[in-house]
Every structure is written in C-alpha cells, then in structure tokens.
Amino acid sequence: MTDPVIDYADVQGTLLRGYRVDLARHFILSITNAAAMGQFILALVEGTNGLPSITTAKRSLPHRDVFVNLSFTCTGLAALGVAAGDLTTFDAAFQRGATSTTTAGIVGDTGSSAPANWIGGMSNGSQVHAVLSLWVDADPAQLESVSAQLRAAFAGACTELSAQDAEALPDNHVHFGYRDNIAQPTVIGAPPTKRSVPDDQPAVKTGEFLLGYANESGGTYQVTPAALSTNSSYAAFRLLQQDVAGFETFLQQYSAKAGIDVETLAAKVCGRWRNGNPLELFPDGPGTVLPSSQLNNFNYVNTADPGQDDTLGIKCPIGSHIRRNNPRNGAVVGTDSTHHRIVRRAMPYGPVYDPAKPDDTPRGLVGFFINASLTNQFEFLTSQWNNLSDFVKSATGPGGSADGNAVYNISGQDVFLGTNDPASSSFTLAAIGSKGSNNTTITGFDRMIVTRGSIYCFFPGIGGLRYLAGLN
Template structure:
C-alpha cells in the first residue's frame, strides 16, 4: 500500500488530526455484556439512536461541536471475542498492558507512579476494556448533552469505571506554564493541518502511526485478524499529575544557586521558552512569540558555527524536547524518525495560582499515538527520557576543543524522569573540551506522577464494525475467560 493511499473515512480522526478543541471527557469502561457492547459499537459508528458518530479523519466543514473516538485494551478485544492466537499477533507491549510489571518498569511507573496506586479502577488492567473519548469545541452544554445520551446507551452493555475531564487553558499552555502541542510530526499522505508548525525534519511515513502502511524501517505493522490490520493504530492513554508548586520551587532554588535567570532555566529544561520559542532559534531571550510556521523549523546540527547546536550550548542535549526528538543529532540506534509519536493531550484540574496555593490534583491527560508502543512510546520513555548514554560522540564545526556531545548530558529528563534528589542531575553545557566548562545541577525531585494508564488499540472504522459483529458471530464465552 502506498503512503499516499490513506482512506481518511476509515481512520479514526484523533490519529491524524488535532481537533483544536477546548474540552474533553474520557470514559473508562468495562464490558458487562459482549453482544450488547457490539450493538453499542455499531450504533456509535453509524450514529444510530441519537448517539454521536465516531469521528473519522475526514475534515468536517463547518467544524462540529463534538468529536468522538473509541479504543480498546487487549482485555477489551478478548472480551469481544478476539482469540488468544489473534491477540498474539499484536504489539508485544500492547499485549502486556500498562499495568504489567514489565511495562511499568520500562516507562518508569514505579514508586508513587506504580499501577497499584492508580485511580479510577485503572490499577486493575483486566477490567479496563474500552476508552471512549469525547472532545467538545467550546460548549460545556454540548459535552453534557452527549454524555447523558452515552450514559443512557451504556446501560446493559458496559459499566463506567471512571471519567476524567480535561480543559484547555486560554493560552494553550500546560500547568508548568509552557505552550504545548507544537512539535507534531508531518505524516506522508495525511491531510494538512491548520495552524500546524512545519517540521524541518523529513515527513514521517504513515506506517509509523497506521497499521497496514509502510513504516520508516520499510516494513509494515500488521495484526490478525485481517479486518483489524489496516488503518488502525495503538495509543498509550496517560493521566499525569504535575507538581506545579514543586516545579516553581525547583526553578527558584536552582536560579538562586547558579545565578541563571529563572525563565532561562525553565527554557533550558524544556528546550523552549514558555511562549514556545525554541532555544535553538532564540537562545538569549524569549522575545515575542515566533509565528507558527517558524516554531518548529530548526535542526540541531549545522556546518555553520552561528546556527550549529551539536553541543547543546543553546538547547541542552538533556532538554525535554531534545530527548524526545533529537532531530538530526547523532544518537545510538536508529534516528528519531523511527520513534516519533503523536500527542493528543490537554490539562486537567484548575490552573495553579502561586499567590493562593492549593492541593487540587492537576496535570495532563490524553493519548500518545503510534504504530508500535514498544518501538515508539516505550522506547522514548526508557531509552531517551531515562538514560543519558544514547548520545553519540559528536563535535561541532569548531572541533574537539569546543567540546563533545557525549559529555554534555546527564541524568534523566527533569520533567518526566524518575528523579531522586540524591542522584538526579541536569547538565548546562559550556564551551570546552570534555565537558570542562559544563555546569551540572543536582537535587531534582520527581515532578510528574502517573495516576493512570491504558495501552490502547484504535481500530479503523471497518475494524470497529468487525468488532461490533464479532460477539454475534459465535464468539460468546464467559467474560472471566476473556481477560488477559
């Protein structure tokens, strides 16, 4: 199948589109009657009985008030009748699930973030079968109206374990104050997105996000049965609580200790100023926010000393954006094109007011979308966010006397790493051989705690109809035997 041959009417919309909405509600569901759930799925695909229709990747004009998408855990697919032999063809991480000890250890869901501490029944992965997500453009009334219709339709088919809302802030920032949703990959064959900041990197093959299409390695991810193997995708759903007071206190402490301006330190940790401007393009001061087409139009390596940042003198090599997307920097293993992910997230909880501290839970909620959880989400979480030895030896245009990249990174990602004050660190690089001019900061605590997670499978529209018919096709068996 060609990269350009994406049937937009067969792809669930959130995979290829950022909806640019202000509200979200995520329903965590368990199947109580497989046959009735099949009928519910079919009704959602077709928009029957007054239910909202599953949103596809085809752009709708005018923009609707509501978008809806549906995904399943491995336990959910089994409950609907996908056989153990068929599930064995799915991504190995997806089969394990988010609550599996191996998954948790890989992505750093340990300590307070361990699955046994998760909220809303998400600690028991076997009972989490379906995630149904509703996004509303800007109307609370529309969201509540759709939610009421959905809850009425749930009766007799699924039970609601938990519901978590999200809401965008007016300036599209997250609780740590950074503008988010900037750096999304450009996908070959996908429709252009409004307000998308073009990436200086080459576009990514569709198979990095959709099964049945060629991926960056030249292969194709497929599953059994064949009805689920084209235009489907995987995602990792996460509820990530952010310690905003701890973050601001950390910035103030290290700024006082080092003399680095607080906002510059915040920019060094992320790789962008809080208004979104990348340090690579604005290394000295935040300035007025750059136009959207410029925010993502940069690389880290150049033959020109004026624009090169091989050593991380502008954007630290350990900065969050550089760990998650090294772009053209030299890293061990395959390049960043093989590990890109799509992010569909928004804040939950009230904005933090430093003048009136409170104990409200707040953070980010949403999906990390990819065609291989193991090669994309888990790889980023374990190899690049939590390690510092993935950087290859590299010097810039000025040669070894100016430094080498391997000496200019330490510790784990300050924002999402598993940081312990006794051993955590972050390197601010200086110009000099073998890191001799570097400044290393220590004593970071964990700033983000996982409160819930699900490894999900987003079937294509045809795949949803296949799953809807599966229980009635003779795959009935007791739910107790269908959980993985």
C-alpha cells in the same frame, strides 16, 4: 514515490487530526455484556439511536462541534471475542498492558507512579476494556448532555469505572506555564490541516502511525484478522499529574545554584521559552512570539553554518525535554529520530494554578500518545531517551574536541518525565570546554510528574469497529 492513499473515512479522527476544542471527557469502561457492547459500537459507527457518530479523519462539513473516538485494551478485545491466537499478533507491549510490572519498569511507572497507586479504576488492568473519548468545542452544557446520551447508550453493555475530564488553558498553555501543542510529526499521506506548518524535519512514513503501511524500517506493522489491521493504531493513554508548586520551587532554588534567572532555567530544562519560542532560535531571551510557521523550524546540527551549529547543546541543552523526545538531526545511538516519533493528543486537567495561593489540587495532562508500535515508539522513547543519558553519540562541534563533546554535555533524566530521585537526579547546562570541564550540573531534585493512570489502547479502523460489533 507517491504518497500512500489513505481512506480517511476508515481512520478514527484523533489518529491523524487534532481536535481544536476546549473540553474533553474520557470514559474508562469495563465490558459486562459483549453482545450489548457490539450493538453500542455499531450505533456509534453509524450515528444511530441519537448518538454522535465516530469521528473519522475525513473532513466534515459543516464543522463538527462534537468528536467521539473509541479504543480497546487487549483484555477488552478478548472480552469482545477476538481469538487468543489473533491477539498474539498484536504489539508485545499492548499484550502486556500498562499495569504489567514489566511495562511499569520499562516506562518508569514505579514508586509513587506505580500502577497500584493509580486512580479511576486503572490500577486493575484486567477490568479496563475500553476508552470512549468525547471532545466538545467549549460548552460545558453540551459536554454534559452528550455524556448523558452516551451513558444511557452504554448502560447494560459496560460499567463506567471513571470519567477523566480535561479543559484547555488559555493560549494552549499547560500548568507548568509553557505553550504546548507546537511540534507534531508530519505524517506522509495525512490530511493537511490549518495548523500544518513546514519545518526542517523529514516527514515520517505513514506506517509509523497507521498499521498496514510502510514504516521507517521498511516493514509494515499488521495484525490478524485483517479487518482489525486496516487503518488502525495504538496509543498510550496517560493521566499525568504535574507538581506545579514543586516545579516553581525547583526553578527558584536551582536557578540560583546555576547562576541564571528563573525563566532561563525554565527554558533550558524544556528547550523552549514558556512563550513557545525555541532556544535554538532565541538563545538569549524569550523575544516576541514567532508565527506558527517558524516555531518548529530548526535543527541542532548545522555543518553548513558553524555559527548556527549546536551539536554541543550550548544553546539548547542536549538533556532538555524537547531534545530528548526528538533529537532531530543530532547524533544518537541506533536509528534516527524518525523511527521513534509519536503524535500527542493531550489536554490539561485541573484548575489553573495560582502562585500567590499555592495548593496541592490535582492538575496535569491527560490524553493519548499515538504510534503504530508501543514497543518501538512510546516505550523506546520513554525508557531510552527520557530515562537514560547514554543514547547520545560522541560528537564535536565546529571548534573540535577543545570545545567539548556531546557525550559529556548530558546527564540524568528528563526533568519533566524522568523518574528523578534526589539521590541521583542531575541536569547539565553545557559550556565550551574540553570534556565538559566548564559545564554546570544541578543535582538533587525530585520528579515533577507522577503517573496517576495509564492504559494501552488499540484504535481499530471503522471497518474494524464493524468487525468487533459483529462478533457476538
């Protein structure tokens, strides 16, 4: 079967391309004048009135240094005039919205992460209508000048609830110290990029990331009207505050309890060393950083070479962050990992953490988690694989049951994204032994990341933006 032909000029760029930039600003908007908002949308689509045009997935020459994309909430689409009957065809999670108590329960936005505690106007889902995202190469002055143009243009159309800024850290690292942006799904039909590298994982069907194309289940996600269905997608916009000081304390305390060094524990809870090298390829130490073409080229189960098999998670724990979020060829309950992949477009925010001068300044990650079904991808991934440990199927390695079984070698929740509580949290470091008899389990730690805001977004295609612009 030939790859589907995607009209890249009709797809908002961030859905299929990552922007290699240092600065970003996400405007959280509430529509106050639908007709004026329609005019603003059209000006962005056409790049008129001195505004940068909406960035598409079509490669542009010369290279752009300003990138703009626009997405809407369900209440935002309603405010623009999309019929209530049409909105019922949208993803069920999108209709609920991020601030719904049902949604919060599913994804773990409870306690300190509950919507009532969110900042930047995001706690009131009824007033959050759109997210206007701006990325620029590296010039803070350019970020401010383009922001001023955008603010002048949307004045009278919507109210700015807040602006959430992001700034890349050196060498693509995040505040927890890990190299990031390594593993993204290969989307069938997507434009190749300089960062496209081969790996052992199957490419994922286009319909897992764009409406209107075949997905991994053999169906097609679509909505009405058709203008909004073509080349569109959903995303969870997340503002995630990282407790960096708390994580470093966790590493110090629990590495001693586990009888391993700090950096090994950091690698075990993530699945990669902080330099990005995967434990599957470097089980004994971080080593020299692999080239990009090899950083993501591994699997967990290897029946052809028993010496390379890690069904039991001895090298890379089954409960590690990267293994939970993409089990690859590991055996899991239900469908395989290709049915639940997401594209991540997130950047750090807040100042670099100085361990010599610990502080509680807010810092973390902000951006989009993109998928064609918030229900089957983002919410499934978060609720099932990050916050449960019973999704792993019974499986033994080459040595048989005497060496152990995968179901005994995972416990608790994702150390990073789980709703961990000292009364119930746990993380298993597996060892050879029947029924986990020789495993080491650490317990009693708190959550490392708190949600400070979330928005369920819909990215229309360019034709869809024109449709919305013409409703009033």
